[in-house]
Amino acid sequence: MHDIRKYLVTLVKIMAIFMLWGSSWAQESFQPVQFNHDYHLGDLGLTCLDCHKNAKHQERASIPNIDICSECHEDEFDNVEADKVFEYISFETAIPWKRVHRVPDHAYFSHRRHVQLGEIDCIVCHGDVEQMAAPFERPFVNMDMNWCLDCHEKSQISDECSDCHR
Amino acid sequence: MQESGNHRWGMVIDLNKCTGCGECVAACKVENNVAIVGAEESEMDRTMFWMDIITTHEGEYPDTEVTYFPRPCFHCDNPPCTKVCPVRATYRNDEGIVTQIFPQCIGCRYCMAACPYTVKSFNWFAPDWPEEMNSSLNPDVSVRPVGVVEKCTFCIHRLQKAKELARAEDRELREGDYLPACSESCPTDAISFGDLNDPHSEVNKLAKSLRAFRMLEELGTEPKVYYLSKVE
Numbered sequence: 001m002h003d004i005r006k007y008l009v010t011l012v013k014i015m016a017i018f019m020l021w022g023s024s025w026a027q028e029s030f031q032p033v034q035f036n037h038d039y040h041l042g043d044l045g046l047t048c049l050d051c052h053k054n055a056k057h058q059e060r061a062s063i064p065n066i067d068i069c070s071e072c073h074e075d076e077f078d079n080v081e082a083d084k085v086f087e088y089i090s091f092e093t094a095i096p097w098k099r100v101h102r103v104p105d106h107a108y109f110s111h112r113r114h115v116q117l118g119e120i121d122c123i124v125c126h127g128d129v130e131q132m133a134a135p136f137e138r139p140f141v142n143m144d145m146n147w148c149l150d151c152h153e154k155s156q157i158s159d160e161c162s163d164c165h166r
Numbered sequence: 167m168q169e170s171g172n173h174r175w176g177m178v179i180d181l182n183k184c185t186g187c188g189e190c191v192a193a194c195k196v197e198n199n200v201a202i203v204g205a206e207e208s209e210m211d212r213t214m215f216w217m218d219i220i221t222t223h224e225g226e227y228p229d230t231e232v233t234y235f236p237r238p239c240f241h242c243d244n245p246p247c248t249k250v251c252p253v254r255a256t257y258r259n260d261e262g263i264v265t266q267i268f269p270q271c272i273g274c275r276y277c278m279a280a281c282p283y284t285v286k287s288f289n290w291f292a293p294d295w296p297e298e299m300n301s302s303l304n305p306d307v308s309v310r311p312v313g314v315v316e317k318c319t320f321c322i323h324r325l326q327k328a329k330e331l332a333r334a335e336d337r338e339l340r341e342g343d344y345l346p347a348c349s350e351s352c353p354t355d356a357i358s359f360g361d362l363n364d365p366h367s368e369v370n371k372l373a374k375s376l377r378a379f380r381m382l383e384e385l386g387t388e389p390k391v392y393y394l395s396k397v398e
Contacts, residue, residue, distance in 0.1 A: 057334070106269040106308040108323070110330060117333050161257075162265040166307055166323050 031135040032096050033088075034081045041130045048122045048129070055122070059110040063097050100136040101126075103143060107164050118157070173339075174262040175320055176362035176390035177349065178372040179236055182397060183356035186234030190348035190357060191217050194238075197321060197347035199303045201293035201310075214287040216318040217348050233396060236357065238348060239264060239285045239318035240381060240389030247277035247286065255315075262362075262390055263320050271314040278315055282382055283389075286317045320359075321346035341367055362390060 040046050048055060051068055055061035070089045073082060088095050103109045114120045123129065127140030141147060152159050194200065194217035203213050220235040241264045248257050248264060255270035256277055278286045292312040295303070303309060306323040310316050328344040341360055349359040360369040369392075372378065377394040 108306065108308075108326075110326075112334060113330055117330065160259060161254075161267040161270065162259060162263075162319075162322055163326065165267045165269055166265075166319065 029134075030137040031098055033084050033135070035135040036081070037129045037132040037135070039133075055111045056116045057112055059112060061111045063099070065094050065097070066092070069095070097135075101139050101143070107145075108166055109164070118155075124151075172363055173361045174363040174390070175241070175325070175344075176262070176360070176369050176373065176392065177238065177320075177346075178358045178369045178378070178392045178394060180356045180358070180372075180394040181233055181235065182394065183354045184234045184236060185354055185356075186219055186221065186232070187353065188219060189351050189353055190236050191215060191219060193217075193347040193351035194318070196302075197304055198307050198319075199293070199309050200287075200316075201289065201291075202295070207290065212288075212290050214289075214316070216285075216287075216316070235393065236348065237283070237285065237381075238320070238346075238391060240283055240387070240391045241318075241320060243388035243390060244386060246280040246282065246387060250276040250280045252276070261325075263322055263325075264317075265319055265322060266315065266317055268308060268310050268314050268316065273313040273315065275315060282385055282387065286315050288315050289313060318346075 040051075041048070051064040052061045053064075053068070066085075066089045069085050073085050073089055076083055076086050085095070114125075115122070125140065125143070126136075148164070149159060151157075194215070195202070198216055200216055201214050207213075216238065218237045220237050222233045222235070224231040224233070241258075241262060243258070243262060245256075245258055245264050251257070252274065253270055253272055255267045255272070256264060257267075258264050273288070275288055278284075278288060289310050289312050293309055306327070324346060325344045328339060332339045332343060341364070345359050349357040358369050358372055360367040362370055362373060364370055372394065373392045375394060377397065378392045379395060380389045380392055383389075
């Protein structure tokens with residue numbers, strides 16, 4: 001009986017260590033600012049293109065930085081994350097966003113081709129961003145070639161190799 | 167300009183105008199991230215040029231006549247290289263451009279042996295640039311890994327960009343919208359580029375000139391790069 005108790009206590013200790021480690025790990029955020037898409041899109045009524053300004057007319061969508069954030073964040077807000085943004089703006093330091101969506105070097109992707117010419121909604125590739133309270137840590141889908149070709153075949157779009165590989 | 171898909175892209179190089187300055191070679195290297203090969207490897211014929219200049223000499227000194235032939239890939243209508251590729255890493259597309267799909271290439275080099283114009287290069291080593299140059303690589307063209315064959319693509323990435331822009335502006339592709347780096351950079355306008363199918367294009371007219379000829383025409387490869395012979 002004593003052995004079982006000792007065993008259980010050890011097990012609980014191990015579990016506690018794992019839980020503590022897990023929670024401390026979770027607190028370390030992947031992105032420098034816990035940007036809230038839900039608030040900006042839902043509550044404030046912004047659109048994706050208000051901040052990702054190049055998504056429609058350029059190949060690269062552009063990740064917004066202090067030049068765009070400062071259009072609204074002129075003062076401190078009653079929010080820790082917004083204060084972080086204000087601090088970056090005050091010190092004129094770029095927010096070191098970590099890039100999450102990346103196609104391999106041997107593949108070429110153009111936002112203009114998909115957003116403007118293909119008229120594809122952002123959510124098709126990036127998920128329901130409007131519901132996201134935290135920034136991206138990983139892509140919404142695994143953007144591999146099969147995933148690209150699935151959509152190209154369904155939409156009867158060219159699948160010529162040189163359109164994407166060069 | 168013709169409807170998209172009916173194009174047949176080609177080049178006409180006026181040997182009277184070419185001074186052999188090498189601007190096209192440099193522009194091509196920079197545009198397409200073509201690796202720089204050191205002296206030791208160059209001696210082993212491992213230089214890498216998508217656009218090269220072949221120099222010929224005629225006559226005895228001092229009455230020597232020098233001619234410079236800028237030499238890109240000739241994008242043959244009947245290309246021998248595509249026929250031997252076991253993995254379809256090179257093929258002739260609908261608009262006549264012989265493309266090279268680098269991630270598909272297995273490096274067997276059959277295409278290099280088949281090309282009568284020796285326009286293809288093999289990556290014997292992983293390309294290496296000085297640290298400072300890494301940020302100046304063209305993001306529209308991939309950096310080829312070791313073990314694959316590469317060659318001039320007529321800057322096909324520029325064609326795709328030009329088409330995208332034309333569609334975004336809801337108009338047809340115009341002459342001059344799409345120029346490869348060599349043609350755009352030539353200071354003497356010796357390299358004309360355009361749609362051979364377009365009866366109004368400059369290249370169409372020049373290609374019909376009495377001065378026009380193609381390299382090793384007798385092989386039946388039907389190159390789409392024409393030269394205008396030198397005249398006094």
